[in-house]
Amino acid sequence: MDHIHFAQLGLALLEGVGLILSPCILPILPIMLAASLDGGKARPLGIIVGFVTSFTIFALVSRQILTWLNIDPDIIRDVALGLLVVFGATMLSKTLSDKLLASTQGLANLGQSLTARWSQKNGFFSGVAIGALIGFIWTPCAGPIMAAALIQIIQAKNNLEASLTVVMFALGAGIPMLLIAFTGRKIISRMNFVKRHSYIFRRALGVIIIAAAALIYSGADIQLLAASGGAEQAVQGKSLEKQLDQPYPAPEIIGIQDWINSQPLKIANLHNKVVLIDFWTYSCINCVRTLPYIKAWDQKYRRKGLVIIGVHSPEFDFEKKLDNVKKATEKYGIHYPVALDSNLATFKNFNNRYWPAHYLIDKNGQVVYTHFGEGDYDVTENNIRVLLGLGPDTGDMTAIPSPPDEKSSVQQTPETYLGYARARNFSGDAVHDERAHYDFPSYLLLNNWALDGDWQIGAENIEAEKEHAALRLDFLARKVFIVLGTRDGKLVNVHVLLNGKPVAKEVGADVKDSMLAVDHEALYQLIDLGGMKNGILELQADKPGLEAYAFTFGG
Numbered sequence: 001m002d003h004i005h006f007a008q009l010g011l012a013l014l015e016g017v018g019l020i021l022s023p024c025i026l027p028i029l030p031i032m033l034a035a036s037l038d039g040g041k042a043r044p045l046g047i048i049v050g051f052v053t054s055f056t057i058f059a060l061v062s063r064q065i066l067t068w069l070n071i072d073p074d075i076i077r078d079v080a081l082g083l084l085v086v087f088g089a090t091m092l093s094k095t096l097s098d099k100l101l102a103s104t105q106g107l108a109n110l111g112q113s114l115t116a117r118w119s120q121k122n123g124f125f126s127g128v129a130i131g132a133l134i135g136f137i138w139t140p141c142a143g144p145i146m147a148a149a150l151i152q153i154i155q156a157k158n159n160l161e162a163s164l165t166v167v168m169f170a171l172g173a174g175i176p177m178l179l180i181a182f183t184g185r186k187i188i189s190r191m192n193f194v195k196r197h198s199y200i201f202r203r204a205l206g207v208i209i210i211a212a213a214a215l216i217y218s219g220a221d222i223q224l225l226a227a228s229g230g231a232e233q234a235v236q237g238k239s240l241e242k243q244l245d246q247p248y249p250a251p252e253i254i255g256i257q258d259w260i261n262s263q264p265l266k267i268a269n270l271h272n273k274v275v276l277i278d279f280w281t282y283s284c285i286n287c288v289r290t291l292p293y294i295k296a297w298d299q300k301y302r303r304k305g306l307v308i309i310g311v312h313s314p315e316f317d318f319e320k321k322l323d324n325v326k327k328a329t330e331k332y333g334i335h336y337p338v339a340l341d342s343n344l345a346t347f348k349n350f351n352n353r354y355w356p357a358h359y360l361i362d363k364n365g366q367v368v369y370t371h372f373g374e375g376d377y378d379v380t381e382n383n384i385r386v387l388l389g390l391g392p393d394t395g396d397m398t399a400i401p402s403p404p405d406e407k408s409s410v411q412q413t414p415e416t417y418l419g420y421a422r423a424r425n426f427s428g429d430a431v432h433d434e435r436a437h438y439d440f441p442s443y444l445l446l447n448n449w450a451l452d453g454d455w456q457i458g459a460e461n462i463e464a465e466k467e468h469a470a471l472r473l474d475f476l477a478r479k480v481f482i483v484l485g486t487r488d489g490k491l492v493n494v495h496v497l498l499n500g501k502p503v504a505k506e507v508g509a510d511v512k513d514s515m516l517a518v519d520h521e522a523l524y525q526l527i528d529l530g531g532m533k534n535g536i537l538e539l540q541a542d543k544p545g546l547e548a549y550a551f552t553f554g555g
Helices: 006-021 025-037 042-068 073-092 094-119 124-154 159-183 185-196 198-218 220-227 285-304 322-331 345-349 377-388
Strands: 258-260 274-280 306-312 338-340 357-361 366-372 435-438 449-457 462-464 470-486 492-498 515-518 522-541 546-554
Touching (some): 042 124, 042 159, 274 377, 285 306, 285 377, 285 546, 515 522
Parallel strands (some): 274 306
Antiparallel strands (some): 258 338, 357 366, 435 449, 449 462, 462 546, 470 522, 492 515
């Protein structure tokens, strides 16, 4: 029982009690009174047992059907809240209330005729049958109010909690009924007072229903549960996965040169929000492959209290340019805030060392979960939902799969930087920061690269200094990408060869007719072999000015 949130059960009980204020009680009262005045003292108790049982069965069957249909709980929630608002507005209008009452009168008359037969029998079991009928005929009218409880019941973390929630709701509705059944004729003498002032009760109920729907829609009900210490238990059986053993206060966002899609943000101003910090850079293929997930989380959870901040921390100088990052956010359809951390101030403030890197911060400003690199998307989303106080996700985020062909292999050629600051596996004698002439070796080892023609090797890139300068790489991978740019943004056409021949069917997404047009700094896909294979890639620039930074790969 320690996994059951008792505040939720108490809320369900109160929701059930609230049903007695519904105008639908009026056609039901004669049935209750007529059935309880005869049949002995056990009959009223039997009526309530039957009433509670029929309500419970209805709610649990509804939950199971919706589970089978795999309907998103958020859709159920929004439809239910819409019904509540409509019902509340109905209570504020005498004309609409009268129409609602008239629409249920036929069912009440049917129930009255059916219960008349059972009323001829005495005892507890005849009361059960009558109560079941009452529960059945009351359901169409009470349905809008039941919607609030059904939100809890359908999203319950397990069958036990669902059953307890619906039983508490039905008991809440049944207790006033039991009092009516036992007091009998005394209630009738009081009905004139209720009828004379029914408009007051009706309008008050309408206001309460609309206010409750607004509270739930705003998410304030989740915050109230969190304040009572039950937020995690209210997350329908989910808890944080792979959480940090020792959460710590989130470092501040500092040293930002500019913001895209947002005014400047500070962690200190985002308390009571769940924050996901994504360290990325637009020419990093691993970062790019995480973007569909991050964008989907922004769309699904922004309204529920999630704030995603993409901290763009560049590897190369060209990634520091605002216009370049703006073009990248437009290209990839990013609408959440992006901070230009061009001097890596926030990157260092988080003691981060990776691209991509994710830091999940709870509503109290504590970093509770981190993940570096690709993968574990289901874990990250679960933790987002836990911190937001949401139930299990019926639309698993792995529906946006990380394509199998993108998975790395231990044999795959590693990321290969070309500038001398991080270069490795260069076949030849490199001359730093000066124009020099190079010749291809007669043989290249796997994962090695070489140059031909006139090039200048700088700290972070190499630059072609003459037409027909060429770059060659012996690789093992399925897909080959390269970060390229040009001097002053002037167009350079690059001829792409695979094993000495113009690339044809193995062409990458950015290559057309074995040619690659380069006029800005970006990550370009050169080759897709359809499977992990060895090959020798060669790039030939048709004029000086081509700048090459790094090769990356997909398995």
